[in-house]
Amino acid sequence: MLKFNFHFDVPHKGSLQAHGQLEFGTKLAILGPSGCGKSTFLKALAGLSPKRSGESTWLDQNFNQEMLKEGVLGFCFQSSPLFSHLTVLENLALPLESLKKYRPLSSELKKQRAQKLLLRAGLSDLANRFPPDLSGGEKKRVSLLRSLIFKAPLLILDEPFSDLDEENRRLFKKWLHEILLDHKGVLVFVTHHESDIQDLANLRFDWPSNKETVLDFSKAQKL
Amino acid sequence: MEPLSSQTRKTTDAFLSTFYVSVIWLPLIYAFISLSLQISSETLTSSFFYLLARSSLFGIFQASLSVLLIAAFSFAFGYLNVFYKFSLSSQKAISIIALFLFSLSPTIAALSLLNLGNFFKLSSAQGLSWIVACHFMMNALFVSFLFAKRLERFQLSQSHELIPLLKSFGTSKRKFIHVYLWPIFKNDFFSWAPQIFLWCFSSFAPVLLLSEGPHQSTPEILFYYSILNDRSGARIFCILLLNLFLGFFLNRSFGKSLSLQESSANKYSLKIDSYQKNKFFYFLILISIFFLFPFLLTLLQTISIIGNPKILFFFQELLTPLSTSFLISLCCFLLSFFVGFLCIVAKQDSPLIQYSNILSPPFILFAWLETGLRSENHFTSIFLVSTASFLSVFPWFYRQIKTQRDQLPIEWGLYCLSLGMTPFTYFRRILFPQHKSTLFKLAGVSSLWAFGEYAFSKVFFEKSESLPLYIDENLRRYNFDASSFGISLAYLGSFLIVFLILKSERPSSC
Numbered sequence: 036m037l038k039f040n041f042h043f044d045v046p047h048k049g050s051l052q053a054h055g056q057l058e059f060g061t062k063l064a065i066l067g068p069s070g071c072g073k074s075t076f077l078k079a080l081a082g083l084s085p086k087r088s089g090e091s092t093w094l095d096q097n098f099n100q101e102m103l104k105e106g107v108l109g110f111c112f113q114s115s116p117l118f119s120h121l122t123v124l125e126n127l128a129l130p131l132e133s134l135k136k137y138r139p140l141s142s143e144l145k146k147q148r149a150q151k152l153l154l155r156a157g158l159s160d161l162a163n164r165f166p167p168d169l170s171g172g173e174k175k176r177v178s179l180l181r182s183l184i185f186k187a188p189l190l191i192l193d194e195p196f197s198d199l200d201e202e203n204r205r206l207f208k209k210w211l212h213e214i215l216l217d218h219k220g221v222l223v224f225v226t227h228h229e230s231d232i233q234d235l236a237n238l239r240f241d242w243p244s245n246k247e248t249v250l251d252f253s254k255a256q257k258l
Numbered sequence: 259m260e261p262l263s264s265q266t267r268k269t270t271d272a273f274l275s276t277f278y279v280s281v282i283w284l285p286l287i288y289a290f291i292s293l294s295l296q297i298s299s300e301t302l303t304s305s306f307f308y309l310l311a312r313s314s315l316f317g318i319f320q321a322s323l324s325v326l327l328i329a330a331f332s333f334a335f336g337y338l339n340v341f342y343k344f345s346l347s348s349q350k351a352i353s354i355i356a357l358f359l360f361s362l363s364p365t366i367a368a369l370s371l372l373n374l375g376n377f378f379k380l381s382s383a384q385g386l387s388w389i390v391a392c393h394f395m396m397n398a399l400f401v402s403f404l405f406a407k408r409l410e411r412f413q414l415s416q417s418h419e420l421i422p423l424l425k426s427f428g429t430s431k432r433k434f435i436h437v438y439l440w441p442i443f444k445n446d447f448f449s450w451a452p453q454i455f456l457w458c459f460s461s462f463a464p465v466l467l468l469s470e471g472p473h474q475s476t477p478e479i480l481f482y483y484s485i486l487n488d489r490s491g492a493r494i495f496c497i498l499l500l501n502l503f504l505g506f507f508l509n510r511s512f513g514k515s516l517s518l519q520e521s522s523a524n525k526y527s528l529k530i531d532s533y534q535k536n537k538f539f540y541f542l543i544l545i546s547i548f549f550l551f552p553f554l555l556t557l558l559q560t561i562s563i564i565g566n567p568k569i570l571f572f573f574q575e576l577l578t579p580l581s582t583s584f585l586i587s588l589c590c591f592l593l594s595f596f597v598g599f600l601c602i603v604a605k606q607d608s609p610l611i612q613y614s615n616i617l618s619p620p621f622i623l624f625a626w627l628e629t630g631l632r633s634e635n636h637f638t639s640i641f642l643v644s645t646a647s648f649l650s651v652f653p654w655f656y657r658q659i660k661t662q663r664d665q666l667p668i669e670w671g672l673y674c675l676s677l678g679m680t681p682f683t684y685f686r687r688i689l690f691p692q693h694k695s696t697l698f699k700l701a702g703v704s705s706l707w708a709f710g711e712y713a714f715s716k717v718f719f720e721k722s723e724s725l726p727l728y729i730d731e732n733l734r735r736y737n738f739d740a741s742s743f744g745i746s747l748a749y750l751g752s753f754l755i756v757f758l759i760l761k762s763e764r765p766s767s768c
Contacts, residue, residue, distance in 0.1 A: 083672045103678030110676040116669035120691045129687070133677040 037189060037221050039252075041089025043079040045072030048245075050087055053080070055252025057238075059188075062215065062222040063255060064232040067242025073225045074113055076250070077191050080223070081108055093189060106134040109187030113194045113225075115178035117166040123177050124149050124162040130185050137185065152180055156210060171198040176207060183211075188220030195224060196231060208234050232258070260671025261684040267605035274600055274656075275608045282617060282625060282649060283610060289628030290498065296491035306493060309472065310480065310500060317476035317504075320386055320465070321458035324393035325451050331394075332402040333443055339409050340421070340439050341431065344538045346406035353403060355546055358756045360400035361703045363710020365463035365726045366748045368392050372467055372733055373741055374552040377559070385470045392464040397454055399549055405446050412442060453654070456508055460618040463712040467730070477501050482620040482713060485627060498624070506613060553749060559742035572743045576728065580747060582640060583709050583725035587751070589644035590708035594655065594701035597648070601659040602693050603685070614653045619713035622646045632718065639718040647708035655700050662696050663689075702755040709751055 040054035053076060057063060067073050078084040080091050082098030090097055093107055117126050127149035131137040137145060153159045158180070161173060169177065175198045182190065195211070196204045212234060215222060226232065232239055240255040338344040346352060359367075371392050375384070413421065424434055465476050481497045484490065547554070563569055623646070626632065633639050648655075674684050715724040722728040725744055732741040 078672065081676060083675055100678045100680075103676060105678070108676050110673065112669045112673065114667065114669055116667045116673055118670065118688060118692075130677050132687075133674075133679050133683060 036095075037080075037091065037093055037223075038095070039080055039089075039091035041079060041091060042087040043072075043075060043084075044087055045075050048072055049248070051076070051248050051250060052089075053250040053252065054089075055250075055255070057221045057223070057252070059219055059221060061238055062236045063224070063238040063240060063252075064236035065223065065225045065240050065242065066227065066232070067225075069227075071242050071245075073242060074193050077110075077193050077223065077225065081110055081189075081191055083110070104133075104135050106130070106136055106185045106187055107189055109182040109185065109190045111179050111182040111190075111192040111195050113197065115171075115174040115198075117169075117174055117178060117181075119166045122163050122165055123158075123169070124153070126166070126177060127152060127181050127184055130181065134185055149184065152184055156180055156207070172200060172203055175199060176203070179207070179211070183214060186218075190218065190220065190222045190224075192222070192224040194226060196226070196228070211235065260668075261674050261679045262603060262671075262681045262689075264605075266681060267603055270600050270604040271608060274597070274604055275610050277597075278608075278611055278614065278649075278652070281645070282614060282622060285625035285629040285631065286617075286621060289625045290495075292628060293491050293495050293498075297495055298492055301488075301490040301492050302496065306496075309475075310477065310496065312473065313475040313477050313480050314500065314504065316386075316474055317459050317465075317478070320389050320393075320476075321455050321461075323386075324390050324397075324458040325455050327390065327394050328398045328401050328454060329447055329451065331398045332405045332446075333439075335402040335406055336409055336439055336443055337435075338538065339406055340434070342538070345410065346403060346542075349542060351546070352399065352542065354756060354760065355549060356399040356403040357759065358752055359396050359549060361706050361756060361759075362396060362752050363463075363707045363726075363748070364392070364396065364461060365467070365710035365712040366729075366745060366752075367396050368464040368467040369726065369729050369733065369741070370552040370556055370745055371395075373556055373559075373738065373745060376733060376736065376738060377555060384468050386474060388468040389461075389464055389474075392468060393454075393458045393461065395549055395552070397457075399545075401450050401454065404450065405443070408446055409442060459508065460505075462618055462620070463710070463726075466712070477504065478618055478620050481624070485620065485624050486717065494624070498621075501621070505617070556742045556745045557749065559738060560746040563739050563743065566739075568739065569743070572740050575740070576725075576744060576747070579722055579725045579728040579744070582636075582719070582723050583711075583748075584751075585637075585640045586644040586647065586711060586715075586724065587705040587709040589641055590648045591701050591705035593644065593648045594704040595697065597652070598655070598659060598693075598697040598701060599690075601656050602663060602689050602697075604660075611653050611656050617650065617653075619646060619650050619711075622649055623713060623717060627717070636719075636723075643711055643714040643718055643724075644708050646714045647711040648704055651704050651707055655704060658700055659693060659696060662693060666692060699759045702759050706752055706755055710748060 036059060037057040039056075040052075042050050042052050044050050048071070051072060065073055065076075075084065079086050082091060082103075092098075093102065096102055098108070117123075118129070121129065124146055128142070128145045131140065131145040131148065132142070140148075150159065150162060153162055156176065158173070158176060161169065161177065166174060166177075175195070179192065179195050182192065196208060199207060208231065215235065222235075224231075224235070237258050238255045239258055240250075240252055243250065335344075335346050339346065371388055372384075375388070420438065424438060429437070459476070460478060461476075462478055462482070465474075465479055466482070469475060469479070477497055477500050481494070481501055484494045484497055488494070626642070626646070631642065633642060670688060671684075674688060679687070710726050711724070712726045712730075715727050719727065722731050725748060729741045729744040729748075732738075732744065
C-alpha cells in the first residue's frame, strides 16, 4: 500500500500539499494541464526528488536505497532517459543487473529476458541499436519496457504514451493492459488522453485549478 | 539527485582544490612574498616598463590576429557549407588531420615551422607571421571542423526547412548570411574564440622559438627570462603582477571553454544525403597539403635519410631524450586519468581551478624554483616535468569534463536512484562509460603536450635530455637530419594517440 502526505515545491508555482492512500490493485490516472507539477509530484512521491516536508511510504516504510534495490519501484520518465552508451538490449538488462533479486542470474540469462520482452513488444529489431539512433516513439516504448521488465509492485509512469502515433499507442496500450492484468501492485500514471483512462485506470484524479494548493487523492473518482 | 551523495562530491571537490592549491597557489604565494622582500627599485627603469608594455601589446596583438584569421577561415567553410552544400565534417581524413594538428604539442609544431624555415633557408623564418601561422595551423582546421559539424547539426535537428524557406522568399546571398549564417557563426565564435585567444596569448614555446628577439616578446616570455637570467626581484615582481592581472582579466571576461566533444565525426549522427562530397575534393586536398606541408616536409626529410648508416647513430643519440619524453608523457597520461576520475565525481567548478587558466609553465616554474622544488635525480625531474605539464592544462581539462558532466540528463541519476544503485555501480555503469571517451581524449592530448614540454625540460634537465630539447639543439646547429628525425618520431606519437582517440569514439549524448 502506498501512503503519502507531503508538501513539495513546483517550479514557478509554489508549494503544494498532497495526501492520499493507494491500495493494492489501484490503477490511478492523473490528468492535468502541462506544467502544473504532475511530474514533480511523481518524483517526490517515489522519493526521487526532495520534499519540503512530510513523507511517502510503501508498506509503511519510507523509500530508501535498500528498498529500491529490492525492485519495488518501476518508474518511466516522461523524457525517456535511455543511456546513450548502452544498446537497447543493455538498457533493458540494466535494472536486472542492479537489483538484488536478479544478481544470481547470469548476464546471458538477463539479456535473454530482455530479448524476450522486446520480442513480445514487437521491438526485437531494436535490440542492438543505440538510443541516438531511435525515434522519439521508439525511445518511449523502450523506456516503458525498461520500467516493466522487473515486475515492480509500484509502477509510476509519466505520460507513457506520449510521442506515440495512434496505431502504436493503441497496440502498446493493449499490450500494457495484458501485462497489467497480472499486476497486483499499484499503478500511477499521468496522461492527457481520456481513452488511456478508460483502457487502463480504475481511479481518476483531476489536477485541481491553480488556486488550490492541496491535492486530496481521497477525492479521486472511482471508475 | 543522483546516487552519488553530496558529501562524496564535496570531498572530491575539496581534494582537487587542495591538490591544486598545494602544488600551485601556495608555492606561488610563497614565491611572491619572498620576492617582494627582495625588491629594490634600481632595476625598474623606464626602458623596462617600455619593454613590458610592448610585450603585453604584442601578446594581445598576435592572439587577436590568430583568432581573427581562424574565424575568417572557419566562416569560409560555413559559407561553402550553406551555399554549396560542402560538408567538411563528413570527411574522415579531415577529422584526423584536424585532431592531429590540434593535439600536436605547440613545441613540436613550432619546431616543425622552424625546420621549414631553415630548410628553405628563409632568413626571416621567425617573427609575428610565423607565430600566428603556428597558432593558425594548430587550431584553424579543428575549429572549422567543429563549426561545420554544429552547422550541420543545426540544419538537421532544428531547421532543416529553414534554408528552403529562405530560398522560397527569393532571399539574396547577403541577406541569407545576415539572417542565417552570421547568427550561427557568431554564437559558435563565442564558444571557441575566448579559449583560443587565451591559448594564443599564453602560448609559450611558439613565441619563444619563433619570435625575433626581445621586441617580439610576451609578458610570459619576459617572465621566463627574468626567472632564469635576470633574477631581479623587482622586475619579476612587476611582470608577475602584470601577468596575473591580465590573466584574471582575460579569464573573467573570456572564461569559456572549447569543447573537444565534437572533435570527430559521431558515427551515430544523422547524415545529410544531399551534401556533395566530391565537388570540393581538390580544394580539400590543397587545404590539407597547406596545413600538413611543414609536417610532410619533415617526414620527407626523414624518409630521405632512411638507409643511411647515420640513422643508427641518431637512434643511439635519441635513446635518452626519447625515453625521457616518453616517460614524461606516460606519467602525465596516468596523472590525467587519475585526476580525471576525480573530476567526474567532483561537483563545483572551483574558482581556484577556474582562475588558474592563465597559469602557464613560467608561473609554475617560478613558484617551484622559488620554493626550492627541484631535483638532481633524473626520475624525480621526469615526475616534476610531467606534473607541471599536466598542471598547465588542468583547468581546461577540468572544465571539459565538467561541461560534459553537466550535460548529462538529470533523469539518468533519478532513474539509477529508482533502482537503488550504489554510488560505485552508478560510477562504473553510467558515469565512467559516458566520460571514458572524453577522459581518454583529454589524457591523450595532455600526454602529447607533455611529450613536447619545453620550458621545464630546459630548466630541469641537462642538455638534450628530452626530445624537444634535442630537436631544438640540432636545429640551432643546423643538423637538420637529426632534428627532422626527432620531429618525425614526435609525429608518430601524435598519430598513434589520434588513432586511438578516434577508435574510442562512442555516442556521448542521447
